Amino acid sequence: MQAQFLMGVLTLMSVAAYYFGRRRAVFMVGGKIRDLHSLPSYYGFYAAMWCGIPALLVFMLWMGFESSIISYLVVDALPQDQRTLSPDRLNLVLNDIKNLVNGNIVSREIDTALRAAADRYIRLQNIIRAALSVAVLVLAAGAGSWTLTRIKARQRARNAVERLITIILIVCSSIAILTTLGIVFSVLFESVRFFQAVPVADFLFGMSWSPQTAIRADQVGSSGAFGAVPLFVGTLLISLIAMLVAVPIGLRSAIYLSEYASPRFRTVVKPLIEILAGIPTVVYGFFSSLTVAPFIRDTGGLLGLDVASESALAAGLVMGIMIIPFISSLSDDVINAVPQSLRDGAYALGATRSETVRRVIIPAALPGIVGGILLAVSRAIGETMIVVMAAGLAANLTVNPLKAVTTVTVQIVTLLTGDQEFDSPKTLAAFALGLLLFGVTLILNVIALHVVRKYREQYE
Amino acid sequence: MDSIVNPTNIPAVHTTSISDVVKDRSDVVSRENRSTVGETIVEDPRISCLDVNVYYGEKPAIRQVGLEIARNQVIAMIGPSGCGKSSFLRCLNRMNDTIPACQVTGKILMDGQDINGKGIDTVLLRAEVGMVFQKPNPFPKSIWENVAFGPRIHGLAQTKKELDEIVEKSLIQAGLWDEVKDRLNQPGTGLSGGQQQRLCIARAIAVNPEVILMDEPCSALDPIATAKIEELIDKLRLDYTICVVTHSMQQAARISQRTAFFHLGDLIEVGETKQIFTKPLHHLTEDYITGRFG
Known part of the structure; x- marks a missing residue:
């Protein structure tokens, strides 16, 4: 007080x-x-x-x-x-x-x-x-x-005030950087503790994931295998399915909106697509597990396929839908940033609309589009809720989209929810997974930023 | 820069004061008269325009323009900003189609065929009527790709070798070959402004058009690059019909054989360039070329 x-x-x-x-x-x-x-x-x-x-x-x-x-x-x-x-x-x-x-x-x-x-x-x-x-x-x-x-x-009061503003801005931007560093280090130190219990190679290249460790020496059935490969294969499989859905649909809708649609149609539809991004992922999650997954299972059953009730396909499809607005919105922006003079140049040479899109606009906007797609991939890899609800928890090492798989983020959630001892390898594994995931998405983001920067030099 | 050609039919515009020439002539058309004066008709026209109007929404950009454009000649369109000269130029290859809310009425005949007619494919029309823009707009592709773009989409070459020949021929015609022949793989955007504009001209002539429209092709360029483009335009006249919109009256005088003067959406006067710059028939034309407005 x-x-x-x-x-x-x-x-x-x-x-x-x-x-x-x-x-x-x-x-x-x-x-x-x-x-x-x-x-x-x-x-x-x-x-x-x-x-x-x-x-x-x-x-x-x-x-x-x-x-x-x-x-x-x-x-x-x-x-x-x-x-x-x-x-x-x-x-x-x-x-x-x-x-x-x-x-x-x-x-x-x-x-x-x-x-x-x-x-x-x-x-x-x-x-x-x-x-x-x-x-x-x-x-x-x-x-x-x-x-x-x-x-x-x-x-010179103005100069002093300007200096103060500069300092305030520097402080604000360093807060973001310092927070990131803090998170990285806290995850890093816990990971080091994990790697004292489990060898790095076993973690990175192990083919089996079963994090239940024995609390007593005579306990059975809790081997404690910490191979991250099944998790990353699951993550990549689901992300791949999501991108296979999101990239073609998102890119085409962006092209339609920016090149073909009338301005009035565009002002109505673009916000509608962006609403997709505003739906909470947990809603996508139960849509996926209650509607899409049973549908896929039943359809697969009709075709004589053996489909698990929780499948990578269900999670990937819904995640793809979720990511569409990312791709379409970012691509729409970069396509619109392509100067009108390039379109004029192509039209004046007698190119049709689709030829102009295909041969001039997409190549000119490609680096920006790729940057947008990579950001969407990071988003897909980090997505948790849909996968928890729709893809299951079984760490199967498979590339069959009809089987249940699990992802890195889902395992982190299950490792850290409920009562946990904070010094067992089981709990610490979450940090190691987080670190690895952070590394992967960081690399993707660096690539994306690099591509986007290159794109800036492209014209003008 | 004595390489600037075409001195034969250029009057020494700025050595004798035009207003002196005009002053004692009583037959000059008054400012209030907005209908076109001068020779709008030519023998054997490549393009004839009749009652052409362009509207942007409700607002008319040009009104009732009637003009014929002769073969293998350079016609210059001059006039103050916003007078409609660019709008008129863009009618000739239907580039106004790409602007929503833009409407064109009237007849534009190219070799006797109405280009706004039902059966006309803009793709083929624009292959016949090339265009060069105010700001050089090479595609962010290699020099070779830039020139090969048109021939490719129109299927003008069967093999890579034929395409190479077209690229080389076009670049030679545009006077750029010697400067870029060793770096055809490098991006066209890396060239200097004048080179970029000549690349755009090469790109346009690679499609083998009959007419080339140029919308202020030199206004973004320095004097030396401008001189090169002007020289090029004069050479291209032998093979193509060229319409140039320009802000520079000296340029119009240097490169064109005929000149059309636009003012506030009306075509005021058309005539031999020499006559327009020495004995304009209309008071507005006289005002403009003597620098009283615009």
């Missing part, structure tokens, strides 16, 4: 700094704004930024370290016998103290020592919070008013 209040005060002070900064700048030149180096609002922003940002940084740093500082001081005051506990046990004691402070359930009897520590914790917290409020407000007021006194007519 106090923190929110502090933030509110800080915001108000920044607003005030903006107002006074702006007014002071106008006052400095006697109302003749043309004599100022920058527009008056820049001086306002300049003052507001000096008022708000240093105080905010101090506040955030303080909040980051608060818990460890207080813990340190509380531990220092604990009875001798508790202070000399091992770090793990000491952590438990600290947790109890914090839980008592916050009114949560405490794991043992509340004795006087614990109560005293909790009181001390609250006292320290109050002192530190008060000190923080004072420090932040003093800093904001000091920096703000110091900046206000320094405002001059020729001061």
Whole structure:
């Protein structure tokens, strides 16, 4: 509560700094704004930024370290016998103290020592919070008013604000990069633990996947085979079926929409196709398992084929439908980006519409189309929900689309749902699979980006 | 650049002041008169246009244009921006078909046949009437592929060897062969602007058309490249009928034998280039060529 209040005060002070900064700048030149180096609002922003940002940084740093500082001081005051506990046990004691402070359930009897520590914790917290409020407000007021006194007519307030904007943008883009790095590293470290239990070669080239490991030495039927090949074959099989559906249909609909359809038809139909992308995958999943899969099984039965009730074909077909808007939308964009002058050139030579599409537009747009298809492949490989519901969990090593297969993502889901021990190879295998999958999609994305970049150089 | 040819029938437009020539002539048609003056009829025309109107939606772009285009001549279309000269040019190979909401009425006869008639296939029409655009627009393919494109879709060559011959002949005719013969496999988009435009001309003549339409072919080019294209146009005149839209009156004077002046959708005056630039019959033409507007 106090923190929110502090933030509110800080915001108000920044607003005030903006107002006074702006007014002071106008006052400095006697109302003749043309004599100022920058527009008056820049001086306002300049003052507001000096008022708000240093105080905010101090506040955030303080909040980051608060818990460890207080813990340190509380531990220092604990009875001798508790202070000399091992770090793990000491952590438990600290947790109890914090839980008592916050009114949560405490794991043992509340004795006087614990109560005293909790009181001390609250006292320290109050002192530190008060000190923080004072420090932040003093800093904001000091920096703000110091900046206000320094405002001059020729001061380059605009450049300072521009620099700040640059910094904010850099921070935002690095958050995305750092998050990615964080995910990669967390997956990587868990994978390393997995590979300490299972050799890398067994994982990469093993032909059998059966992740049930024995908990007791005498348990039967839980061999623990971690060969990823069946999963990747299943993933590739389903993705291949999906692309065989999505690429021809998506590409042709893109060509129709951009080259043949009237503008009115296009404005109606294009959003309709894109609605397909808005359907939640879980809806596709039950459509696939309840409608498509039985249909395929029955049709196969009529033709005398042996079709599993959960088949790669059902999952792949529905996934293909799901991916159509990706392909058609991206291809439509790149086809539209082909300059009209190339179409004119082809028409003027007497090419028909389909000749123009086939010989000029598709070749010119091909790199962009390929980039779009590769992005769609990444999407297909990463898709989970449809496959969970429609393709089954059986890790069969087969390329027969009528059999049940399973994919990498499905296995990750099943490995990590439910109660799991977080140090068994079974659970850690999920991270290794995730890492491998990440690697594969990363490579695909790099190829896609490379192709798209090449496409930019193509014309113009 | 004394290689700029065709000095024989070019009047020295800018050495004598045209307004002086015109001033004491009382027979000049007044500005208010919007019907075409001058010689619209030629002997043995390749193309005759009668009452051609072009509408973009409701808005007329050109009105009631009647004009005949002679064989093996260069006719220049001049006029201020938005006067309809490009719209008219695009009627001649029905490129206006590709613009939705564009409507063309009137008769355009090519060797006696109405090109807007029912039995006319635009594919064949455009094989006979080639077009070169304002901005060079080579396909992002190799130089060879660019020139071979037309012959391929029209099936003009049976073998690769024949196709090679057509490509070479067209590039020679377009004056580009010596510059590109060692790099026919490289992309046409990698050439310089002037080379690209000559490549587009080579691409157009590879189909062996009878008429070539050029829509401001030099306006995106530097003076040297322009001079080369002008020289080329003058040479091509011997084999083709050429219609050039241009913004540059000097260019019209240098390369054309006849000139048509458009103004706000009306064909104002047609005549021998020499006559248009020295003794214009219409007041608007005089205003334009003396630089009073446009």
